[in-house]
Amino acid sequence: MIKLDEIQKRLLREVADLHQVPEGAYNIRSNGQSAGRQSTANIEITPKTDVSGLEIRIKPGTKRESVHIPVVMTESGLTEVVYNDFYIGDDADVTIVAGCGIDNCGNQDSQHDGIHRFFVGKNAHIRYVEKHYGSGDGKGKRILNPVTEVYQEAGSSVEMEMVQIKGVDDTVRTTKATLKEDARLVVRERLMTHGEQRAVSVYEVSMNGAGASADVVSRSVARDSSYQKFDAKLVGNAACNGHTECDSIIMDHGRILAVPGLEANHVDAALVHEAAIGKIAGDQIIKLMTLGLTEQEAEEQIVNGFLK
Amino acid sequence: MLELRHISFNVDQEGQDKEIIRDISLTLPDGQLTVVTGPNGGGKSTLARLIAGIEKPASGQVLWNGQDITDWSVTDRARAGISFAFQQPVRFKGIQVFDLIRLASGKSLSVADACQYLSRVGLCARDYIDREVNASLSGGELKRIEIATVLARNAALTIFDEPEAGIDLWSFQNLIEVFEQMRADIAGSSILIISHQERILSIADEVVVLKDGRVAAQGARDTVLPGLIGTVSAVPDCRVAETGGNRA
Numbered sequence: 001m002i003k004l005d006e007i008q009k010r011l012l013r014e015v016a017d018l019h020q021v022p023e024g025a026y027n028i029r030s031n032g033q034s035a036g037r038q039s040t041a042n043i044e045i046t047p048k049t050d051v052s053g054l055e056i057r058i059k060p061g062t063k064r065e066s067v068h069i070p071v072v073m074t075e076s077g078l079t080e081v082v083y084n085d086f087y088i089g090d091d092a093d094v095t096i097v098a099g100c101g102i103d104n105c106g107n108q109d110s111q112h113d114g115i116h117r118f119f120v121g122k123n124a125h126i127r128y129v130e131k132h133y134g135s136g137d138g139k140g141k142r143i144l145n146p147v148t149e150v151y152q153e154a155g156s157s158v159e160m161e162m163v164q165i166k167g168v169d170d171t172v173r174t175t176k177a178t179l180k181e182d183a184r185l186v187v188r189e190r191l192m193t194h195g196e197q198r199a200v201s202v203y204e205v206s207m208n209g210a211g212a213s214a215d216v217v218s219r220s221v222a223r224d225s226s227y228q229k230f231d232a233k234l235v236g237n238a239a240c241n242g243h244t245e246c247d248s249i250i251m252d253h254g255r256i257l258a259v260p261g262l263e264a265n266h267v268d269a270a271l272v273h274e275a276a277i278g279k280i281a282g283d284q285i286i287k288l289m290t291l292g293l294t295e296q297e298a299e300e301q302i303v304n305g306f307l308k
Numbered sequence: 309m310l311e312l313r314h315i316s317f318n319v320d321q322e323g324q325d326k327e328i329i330r331d332i333s334l335t336l337p338d339g340q341l342t343v344v345t346g347p348n349g350g351g352k353s354t355l356a357r358l359i360a361g362i363e364k365p366a367s368g369q370v371l372w373n374g375q376d377i378t379d380w381s382v383t384d385r386a387r388a389g390i391s392f393a394f395q396q397p398v399r400f401k402g403i404q405v406f407d408l409i410r411l412a413s414g415k416s417l418s419v420a421d422a423c424q425y426l427s428r429v430g431l432c433a434r435d436y437i438d439r440e441v442n443a444s445l446s447g448g449e450l451k452r453i454e455i456a457t458v459l460a461r462n463a464a465l466t467i468f469d470e471p472e473a474g475i476d477l478w479s480f481q482n483l484i485e486v487f488e489q490m491r492a493d494i495a496g497s498s499i500l501i502i503s504h505q506e507r508i509l510s511i512a513d514e515v516v517v518l519k520d521g522r523v524a525a526q527g528a529r530d531t532v533l534p535g536l537i538g539t540v541s542a543v544p545d546c547r548v549a550e551t552g553g554n555r556a
Binding site: 302 | 360391397400408414
């Protein structure tokens, strides 16, 4: 394994909670190269031959194992597109931790576009965690444009946790999912933007089988002059249940556009969307001030809690 | 000791100044439980908010242990030992009951310590400590959590704005015990309760009746209370009862 420097280690901690080499299968990508890779008896990671990226094959029935595939970038001016395909066998139950941390101290933009495809077998269950983090005080932007495609077989369930709290200048996140009968998708997105940052999050979830369900919830905070767009579309092509929610706090000169979309093509498709954008309620701040917090401390507590 | 000197407070109502509090002077000595009562719209909640610093008076002074705190912020007053329980507790998405109690205590608090405060307000701590203080809690649950946070503050002066509002009968007895326990626990601390409830009035050392923004009556419980109970001055619903249940 290539030795990682302190900045790279810090990025790894931020995006994957990794303090050392993880247990189970992993691939650590650092500045465009593999800094370490390990397969296990049930989880095989192999590099793609045609494009940059990995194939991750999880055997049917694999239980309680994990895969870590974090990416760190510390070279300014690096642009990469990575294609990772996950094949999750029937009845498997695994946790997949991805995520990308960019530290850009230079003047050129650094960009990582991860294209992840998940082929989730029958009755398989995955928990997918993806964290984005940026740091460094260079003028170069930190750009992340992840694309996630999920193909769920009957009875499968996918829980996705997407987190981007700090330091990423520009993001367009696209998530597409198709669900067969009794498949279930749960998405929890947490997002905070600062400064002049821009974050666009687009979801399109098609429920094609009877009994499919999707629950896409985004909680976000837009500070300073940042901009966010949340565009979540649910398509019900069968008897299914869909719910999407965008709950946002707006601060300073932040701007948020929520575009919930529902398309029902079946009489038993039950689809719901909720969207609420507003500043922090004055009585919340006052309540915390009566506990001895300053106005600024109160705001921090409210935002931290909201994004927890 | 808290002292209000010639406090007045106005609100803007359709372009006109409306006086909510008119030249009130009041002293709350250490160790005293004072209950402020009176008809709705008489200025009781405003008075409580003026003491906590949430509202600023148009004129007059607020003194805390002899120091003029009229211009102090809510935060500064809280840090100086003034605590306030809201009539309608605030909900927070994501903040857990434990977070709120920890923030209230102002120190690092173990879960076990936080649970004690919940138990005192009659909530099974294990069921609530990790709950979010959000819309999933009922009004009564929220109210008890509000009181638990105030207990955790251990303040020299605690103000309760209609603590009985939203509390069911069973919890009401518990509430009285909370006040009595508070008096025993914090020696020399004073408590100010805004209330319509006879049972709360009956544990007061001193009763203040506010009406139309002025002090209509003030004195020891045994002096003021007999003049209130069974009369029409304190509780509007009594008036309804006296007229055979017919609302005017």
